[in-house]
Amino acid sequence: MKNTTPHRVPVKGLTTVLKILSEPNRLRILNGMGLECVPVSAIIAKTGLSQTNVSFHLRILREAGLVKGEKRGAFIYYCLYDTGLLEILANLADWLASNVPTPNPAGPPHG
Amino acid sequence: MKNTTPHRVPVKGLTTVLKILSEPNRLRILNGMGLECVPVSAIIAKTGLSQTNVSFHLRILREAGLVKGEKRGAFIYYCLYDTGLLEILANLADWLASNVPTPNPAGPPHG
DNA sequence: GGCTCATATGTGTATTTACGCATATTAAGG
DNA sequence: CCTTAATATGCGTAAATACACATATGAGCC
Secondary structure: OOOOOOOOOOOOOHHHHHHHHOOHHHHHHHHOOOOOOEEHHHHHHHHOOOHHHHHHHHHHHHHOOOEEEEEEOOEEEEEEOOOHHHHHHHHHHHHHHHHOOOOOOOOOOOO | OOOOOOOOOOOOOHHHHHHHHOOHHHHHHHHOOOOOOEEHHHHHHHHOOOHHHHHHHHHHHHHOOOEEEEEEOOEEEEEEOOOHHHHHHHHHHHHHHHHOOOOOOOOOOOO
């Protein structure tokens, strides 16, 4: 039997994370992170964003549970809990590249 | 050699899709879709959203290449190109459930 | 051609939000 | 204790956007 809705994802909570990830600078910050924690200043340097802005985005990422920040002296070191999220994002990017060929205003050909 | 940034995803384009997906009603619409095309009225009925709003979101989804809409008489039938995106979203939801235990304002314990 | 149904589009609005500036907090060093 | 460095926070603002209302387009029917 064929199901019209093959996959079901919980909308609540998922959209929250998607919204967080949908901000380019936030994604850049996350993307530049690994399992090895780095101080905020490193993220500022790497991204070229203002201190205020990086702190702003890091707070959002941290409160969402996407990154962790451990305190070392006056520094706060941020890193990922695990790389699972980046893997999923890589999958999404891959799917995008294969299935959504540079969307034009009219959308892909109807067929 | 250890890499601090284990995965690299293209930020541009990816954030666009993430932003589109981050809207709850849009995700609901997409989530309610399958490979079998249904008229807009069905989506309106299923979601309980206004006609204007459904049309608004469908346009965004269509222009992004995430859904296709084929015309049949006065009706326009919408459906997915493939279920890959929903699978990825299911993976994300799964990862979320396993790794982000109901984020509180302070974020998960620092470890 | 006029009528009606299905869907799209134009306009206005209220909410969200990313960002910078200024300032507060917290830690190390003299 | 005062200074300096690292990070966070309060406030104001400009831009994005989800939504409703009204209207336009387009197909089928008499």
